[in-house]
Amino acid sequence: MRYWWLIYEVTQNHEPLNPFYVSLISQLKTPKMKIAILGTGMVGKAHASRLVELGHEAIIGTRNVTRTMANDKPDHSGLTFSEWHNENPSVKVMTFAAAAKQGEIIYNSLLGDVTIDVLTKLEGQIGDKILIDISNPLNFSKGMPPTLFVCNTDSLGEQIQDILPNAKVIKAFNTMNSHVQVNPKLLAGGDHHIIISGNDADAKQRVNELLRSYGWEHIIDLGDITTARGTEMYLPLWLRLWGSVKSPMFNIKIVTNPL
Ligand SMILES: NC(=O)c1ccc[n+]([C@@H]2O[C@H](COP(=O)([O-])OP(=O)(O)OC[C@H]3O[C@@H](n4cnc5c(N)ncnc54)[C@H](OP(=O)(O)O)[C@@H]3O)[C@@H](O)[C@H]2O)c1
Numbered sequence: 001m002r003y004w005w006l007i008y009e010v011t012q013n014h015e016p017l018n019p020f021y022v023s024l025i026s027q028l029k030t031p032k033m034k035i036a037i038l039g040t041g042m043v044g045k046a047h048a049s050r051l052v053e054l055g056h057e058a059i060i061g062t063r064n065v066t067r068t069m070a071n072d073k074p075d076h077s078g079l080t081f082s083e084w085h086n087e088n089p090s091v092k093v094m095t096f097a098a099a100a101k102q103g104e105i106i107y108n109s110l111l112g113d114v115t116i117d118v119l120t121k122l123e124g125q126i127g128d129k130i131l132i133d134i135s136n137p138l139n140f141s142k143g144m145p146p147t148l149f150v151c152n153t154d155s156l157g158e159q160i161q162d163i164l165p166n167a168k169v170i171k172a173f174n175t176m177n178s179h180v181q182v183n184p185k186l187l188a189g190g191d192h193h194i195i196i197s198g199n200d201a202d203a204k205q206r207v208n209e210l211l212r213s214y215g216w217e218h219i220i221d222l223g224d225i226t227t228a229r230g231t232e233m234y235l236p237l238w239l240r241l242w243g244s245v246k247s248p249m250f251n252i253k254i255v256t257n258p259l
Contacts, residue, residue, distance in 0.1 A: 030213045032056055036103025038096050038118070040068055042076060043109035043134055043178045045084055048091045050182035054213055059092040061099030069093065100125035105210075106167075108133045112156055113149060120163050128166040130203045133157050133228075134173045134181070136235050145239045148232065157197060157228030168203035171228035172196045172211070175238065177248040184215045184251075192253040193218045197227040220254065 035051050037044045038061040048058040062068040071081050085093065092099075100106055100122045110118055112135045119126070137156040138146040150156055157171040173181040175195060184190045194216050198204050204221060211219055222230060234252075242248050 030054075030209045033104045034059065034102055035105045035107065036061055036094075036099040037107040037109055038099060038122075039107075039109035039111075040081055040093075041109060041111075043173075043181070044107070045075070045081075045088075046178040046182045047107055047109065047134075049088050050214065052088060052090055057092075058090070059094055059099045059102055061094055061096040063096065065093050065095060097122060097125055103129070105129060105206075106131045108135050108160065110135055112137045113139065115156060116159055116163060119160055123164055126164055126167050128168065130168045130170060130200075130206060131160065131164065132173070132207060133160055133169055133171050136174050137232055138235065145236065148235065151229065151233050153229075155226070155228040155232045157225050157232065161199065161225045168198065168200040169225055170196055170198035170200075170203055170207045171225065171231060172207060175231050175234055176251045180249060180251055182214060184217075187249060187251055188253070190215055190217050192251040193220055195220045195222050195231050195252075197222045197225050197231065199224050218254075 032055045034057040036059045037048050037051075040060055040062045044060055048060045051058040069082050069085070074080050075084070077084075079087075085091065094102070096118060106126055106129055108115060108119065108131060115133075115135045119131075133156070135156055137148050137150045139149040140146045150159065155171075157169060161167070161169040172194065180187055184192065184194070194211060196204060196207060196211075196219060198207075208219055241250065
């Protein structure tokens, strides 16, 4: 409440607001929530750390808490899960079901090909909550580059919405690397785009606020959840671009010219 004077002061100036203030105001306006992130990979850990930084309570969900805490295999950043957890001690580690039950908003950062199986079993815990789906339908069974196991006339986002009819599924973040997802300012000062898809307008509004608090300034609402076909089918291009630009740190910027 004590920050309202700041919001009042900066919004009195009718010049376009400095992006720093836009992000700060979004952080102050976004109510602090209990957010459950399903998946302990690079994506899940990146969002859990960032959400804590933004003042939220983060819970990370895994199949087996003891096994995950004891996993001695380092990830791409060189840390084992427990080393990462030592650096992020306020993140609670729970089973998928316990995390989904406690979270007010759920993030799906599971491997694409296990997503439907895992989420089907969590229908009771997820109910009508917002579910931000970051997963991609990648099939690595025939090696690299992976193919898409669902595409053209369907998408993983739609399949999730089908099995969780009451949930408000919003596809987001899946078109960029996890570092960029949680900190868009790492690229071109944040001058690039994130695309979201989903059926529920209020849920999109809440996700928009959350994205702005992460620092996202350019958010494209592509339409209903069927539009997730487009962002999921971008993955084959994303993977080839990674090979060409020799770095996963890139993203899309949409440039338009009024006719
Ligand atoms: N990596 C990126 O930068 C990036 C960018 C955009 C989108 N994505 C998408 O985001 C999702 C997460 O990516 P990631 O790299 O963080 O994933 P990941 O490390 O490969 O896997 C994430 C989680 O999937 C769960 N999982 C794996 N096999 C399972 C099984 N048989 N049954 C149940 N759960 C299982 C694991 O749970 P446990 O905790 O139990 O091991 C793990 O925490 C993927 O769908 C990916 O395509 C990734």
